Amino acid sequence: MKMAGNTVLITGGGSGIGLAFAERFLEKGNSVIIVGRREEKLQEAKEKFPELHTKVCDLSKQEERVSLFEWVTSHFPDVNVLVNNAGIQQRVNVLKATESWDYYSKEIHINVEGLIHLSLLFIPYFLTRTDASIINISSGLAIRPGAWVPIYSATKSAVHSFTTSLRLQLENTHISVVEVFPPAVNTDLGGAGLHTFGAPLDSFADSIFERFEKGDLEIGYEDSEKRLHASREENEEGMKKAWEGFLKGNPDF
Template identity: 40%
Template sequence: MNITGNTVFIPGATSGIGLALAERLVAAGNTVIVGGRRQERLDEIARTHPGIDTVRIDTADAASISEVTREVISRHPGLNTLIAMAGVMRVEDWREGSAVLATAEETVTTNVLGPLRLIAALLPHLQRQPEATIMTVSSGLAFVPLRATPTYNATKAAIHMFSESLRLQLEGTSVAVVELEPPSVATDLLPGQRESSFAMPLEEFADEVMAILREQPDATEIQVERVGFLRHAEARGDYAETVRALNAADPH
């Protein structure tokens, strides 16, 4: 992925990783549009980041995705990069049976159907661009499960395999598929995660991601050093030990 001269749409970028990357992409010479559900956050971003355009979108709502993607293309016909950032992470206990189902369904809708619907809506436009990029966002938990978040783990594993498959289908086209695989990062994805000593500082994570994109423009998986512990556990041959270590450190 070339990190300058693009027009980048990042749904789910009103805080955390998405906003940190949006700020850096603008500084690198890109046009950036961030999307989110909370209008007050969008208004604040518009005030404090005059180089960032904003749009209200609910990536859990198929109609919102259809309407807003058309609007973004109309406002920014040079759009050539999608970063499907929006996601939710919920603690679940499946021993509670059907009580957990609503939370699981919400997680699947946001984390799987949201990115798939965004990609389906924007891919025809992206394929008409000389160079384009789809960046999906999985997780280190796509490769090693955290006991407390079964559905989140599963959705990120699904995004990983979808990214691998989509890359195969788009081989030879103008559209590259890049997968961002964060470790635990100090954001508000889970209560208390921002203060966790286990989480990677947000600014450090975003800086390392940008360095990887700059130094490895052909990379298909964006892995900061800290996520390698999870991403390569099976290849190292210590998967079971890594599962135990991860869950021993989990405060939930």
């Protein structure tokens, strides 16, 4: 994908990985629109990077996704890059799953339904542009599930599957389809403090941008890159070890 002169829409761009990507896209000479539910996070981001454009939107809701598409394409008709980054993560013990279905289905609505629907909305528009990209953020857990986040891991496998089909269906168009598989990265995903053990955000984002520049289409980092090339047995073994480690560190789970 070309790295400058794009108009980039980043979902969940007010914090974490989305904001780190927004900063780098701006530095390289792109226009960037960030979207999220919390206006104060978007405002904070805009104070830091005044060139950013912001829009409050709850992407778990179908009507808000359609309104976002209409708003973006009318205010930023040059839009040609969609970064499907917004996501949530919930720890779920299936032996104590006493919440209502609304609680559990949130992860599916935002992580999967939001991403697929936005992709379908933007593809026909992107076909009218000369150059376009869809960048989907899945996870190393798409390849090797984290048993403590079973619904989240399933949503990320779904993102990986959908992205793979999308790439094949769009191979004879000028829309490139990129998937980023972050490993654990130090952001507030799942709640503040839960990912402090993860990779530093800036090193992760710098490495991903180097891979964008190279034109790579499936991009991991450190542990998640290894998972992409591991055997099924290695991933199953790794999953069991991680689950045992999680239970040791979280005996009340």
